[in-house]
Amino acid sequence: MNDNLAKMREAAKRALESGDVGYVIGWGATKFPDKTSPLFMRKPEDAERLVWNEYAIPGIAKYLLDDLYPDKPIGVFVRGCDSRAINRMMKDNRIKRENLRLLGIPCDGKDDERCTICRNRNPLVYDELLWDEAPTPEPKDRYFRANAVEAMSADGRYAYWSEVFDQCIRCYACRNICPACNCKECYVDMTATGFQGKQHSRSDNLIFGVTRAFHVGDRCIECGECERVCPMGLPIMGQTQKILKDINELVGDYESGVDAESENYLGVFDLDDKDEFM
Amino acid sequence: MSVKETNDPKIIAFCCNWCTYTGADLAGLNRSHYPENVHIVRVPCSGRVNPQFILRAFRNGCDGVMVCGCHPGDCHYSTGNYFTRRRFTLMKRLLEYNGIDPGRFHARWISGSEAGKFRDTAEEVTAMVRKLGPNTRYREYARREMSADE
Numbered sequence: 224m225n226d227n228l229a230k231m232r233e234a235a236k237r238a239l240e241s242g243d244v245g246y247v248i249g250w251g252a253t254k255f256p257d258k259t260s261p262l263f264m265r266k267p268e269d270a271e272r273l274v275w276n277e278y279a280i281p282g283i284a285k286y287l288l289d290d291l292y293p294d295k296p297i298g299v300f301v302r303g304c305d306s307r308a309i310n311r312m313m314k315d316n317r318i319k320r321e322n323l324r325l326l327g328i329p330c331d332g333k334d335d336e337r338c339t340i341c342r343n344r345n346p347l348v349y350d351e352l353l354w355d356e357a358p359t360p361e362p363k364d365r366y367f368r369a370n371a372v373e374a375m376s377a378d379g380r381y382a383y384w385s386e387v388f389d390q391c392i393r394c395y396a397c398r399n400i401c402p403a404c405n406c407k408e409c410y411v412d413m414t415a416t417g418f419q420g421k422q423h424s425r426s427d428n429l430i431f432g433v434t435r436a437f438h439v440g441d442r443c444i445e446c447g448e449c450e451r452v453c454p455m456g457l458p459i460m461g462q463t464q465k466i467l468k469d470i471n472e473l474v475g476d477y478e479s480g481v482d483a484e485s486e487n488y489l490g491v492f493d494l495d496d497k498d499e500f501m
Numbered sequence: 502m503s504v505k506e507t508n509d510p511k512i513i514a515f516c517c518n519w520c521t522y523t524g525a526d527l528a529g530l531n532r533s534h535y536p537e538n539v540h541i542v543r544v545p546c547s548g549r550v551n552p553q554f555i556l557r558a559f560r561n562g563c564d565g566v567m568v569c570g571c572h573p574g575d576c577h578y579s580t581g582n583y584f585t586r587r588r589f590t591l592m593k594r595l596l597e598y599n600g601i602d603p604g605r606f607h608a609r610w611i612s613g614s615e616a617g618k619f620r621d622t623a624e625e626v627t628a629m630v631r632k633l634g635p636n637t638r639y640r641e642y643a644r645r646e647m648s649a650d651e
Contacts, residue, residue, distance in 0.1 A: 373598065381600025381638055410553070418553045419560075426641045430556045433599055437552050437592065465598045469591055489591070492583035498573065499590055500608040 227328070228275040230353045231300065234326050235270040238298050244324045247298035248286055250279040261286060264298075280333050282448045284308035285402050287318050296322050302330035303343035303359070304446040307480030308402030310348055311444050314483045317405045327352040332360070337447025337460070339363045347481055365445070366468045368461035388428035390455045397449035397459060398435060403442040403479070410434070436462030441470060441488035444480035473497055510564040510630040512539045514623070515554065516611075517547045517582075520571035523613035528620050535623040538630075539567070546570065548581030552592045555606060559639040565605045565630035567622070572610040582610070601638055604629040 235247045251262030252274050259279050263286075264270055284305045287297060301309065309325070312318045327349030332338050340363055345356040364370060372380055395411060398404045410418055411431065419434070420427050436459075443463040450460050470477045470488050473496075477488060516522040522543050528535060544550055547570025555566045568589060576582045589608045597603050607626050611619050 369598075377597070377600050377602065379600075380598060384599055418557055420641070424641060426560050426639045429599070429639055430553075430560060433556060433595060434553055437595065440591065462595070462599075465595060466591055469594050473590065489584070489587055492580065492587055494573075494583070496583065496586055497590065498586060499593070500586065500610055 227354055228273065231275055231326070231328065232270045232273050234351070234353055235264055235273060235298065235300075236267045238324060238326070239264060239267045239270065243296065244298035245293050245295035247300070247324075247326075248283045249273045249300045250275065250281065250283070275328070277334050280335055280338075280451065282308060282400065282402065282446055284312065285400055285405075285448075287312065287323070288405060291318065293322055296324040298324040298326060300328050301325045301346045301349055302328055303341065303345055303347065304330075304444065306346035306348045307343060307444040308446060310483045311402045311442060311480040312405055314480075314485075314487075315403075315405055315442075320483075323350075325349040325351075329354060329356045331357070335447075335451070337445075337450065340365050340367065340445065340447075342445075342478070343481070348483070366464045368458050369464035369468050372461050373465070384429060384432065385425055387457050387459070387461075388432050389425055390457060391428045391432065392455060393423060393428065393431060394454060396452040396454060400448045400452045401439060402444060402446070402448075403439045404435070410438075432459065432462055435459075436466060439463055440466040441477075441490075442479050443467060510538050510627060510635070511562065512565040512567060512623075512626060512630055513558045513563050514539050514541050514567040514569060515544050515547070515550045516541050517570040517577075518543055518545050519577040520575065520613045521547075521569035521609075521611040521619065524611045524615050524619045527613065527616035531616050533616060533620045535620040536627040538627045539623045546576065546578050546581040547585040548576075548578070550585065550589075552588060555592065555596070556639060559601070559605075559636060560641045562640060564633070564636040565607070565626055567606075567626055568608045569611050569619075569622075572612055575612060602633055604633050605636060 238244045238247060247264045249262045250259040251272050253260045257278050259274050261281060261283050262272060282305060313320060325348060327346035330344045342362050344359040372383060375383060414421055419430055447460055516525060525541055547568055550568050558566050570582045570585055573582055593606055596606055609622050
């Protein structure tokens with residue numbers, strides 16, 4: 224671990240000293256020993272503040288959207304999930320590859336529930352790889368939340384999601400962190416459209432939950448950031464996992480963000496799609 | 502428009518301008534009778550229907566929602582209903598997963614000449630929704646009486 228941290232600090236320092244990059248995004252320490260926060264390194268000496276341990280969990284790719292027209296490329300450390308997030312945003316035409324300097328760091332898996340379903344620990348897109356790739360262990364049940372909810376009755380499912388979304392405070396942290404939720408304007412901010420009110424009610428919260436899931440749905444990269452940032456700790460991956468499960472049942476193996484070229488499920492069609500409507 | 506407090510179901514049908522709306526028009530020309538519970542909203546194409554329309558309909562007091570369009574291959578805009586098919590296959594499953602009864606949401610292909618099919622579908626859906634009773638899920642009680650300008 225320490226070896227890898229030294230390599231990361233060295234790489235960040237080298238990139239900043241050469242002037243190839245404007246700044247480098249990584250992980251820094253917080254006052255809590257078991258938490259890290261995103262770190263923006265602008266000077267070579269900042270690289271000493273870099274942290275890489277089992278708590279370096281936060282996704283850092285979404286911060287690229289805060290600087291869409293940088294003077295110099297932005298350096299980013301990319302794990303598997305960050306690289307999929309970057310692929311996702313490049314496919315959505317939100318960031319440009321030439322504005323990025325990707326430092327690939329094969330991840331060793333973190334102590335987090337969402338890392339048990341990880342399918343790509345090694346970065347899928349990078350400029351240089353800091354250390355050797357290691358195979359990703361066999362992931363556990365990819366749809367563990369959706370399967371648990373599907374086992375319930377219809378009334379039970381409604382009761383379950385009501386209980387979940389009654390706790391939702393509609394802070395939209397899940398939207399803000401999600402690499403697939405990258406629209407310039409979001410419908411939840413546009414109250415005049417009437418899709419959903421501002422009030423805190425069960426129906427509006429449920430509708431927010433379903434709509435968020437459907438908007439992300441086929442583009443979800445399964446990083447689980449939405450659950451990590453949720454201040455109420457809600458199991459909202461259950462909604463996106465259900466959509467991905469259905470897509471995988473309908474068209475076979477489907478995964479978003481593995482490259483920046485393949486089309487989104489809902490963005491294309493196939494003449495031979497399953498027709499359940501009469 | 503206010504939503505009346507009654508047990509009679511209110512059903513919204515999003516009908517594509519080129520096929521289903523014409524089919525409904527033909528049903529009227531043929532003097533065939535379909536339940537007045539079905540309220541038609543004309544859309545340019547079934548691909549115009551946003552899944553949020555369905556959620557909003559339930560929220561504002563509808564008991565059932567239909568999305569109707571041209572048969573695959575017949576779309577006036579060539580490909581619109583293929584996108585509809587993908588979108589609402591997923592949406593129907595997601596609604597079921599969230600506890601909405603599958604009888605409350607229907608998607609159908611009805612062409613401009615199928616006046617009989619439109620009538621039969623309207624009757625079938627109304628009977629199904631009437632049996633299920635008023636929808637309480639996703640319904641916004643505070644806004645049951647909507648203001649006139651909405």
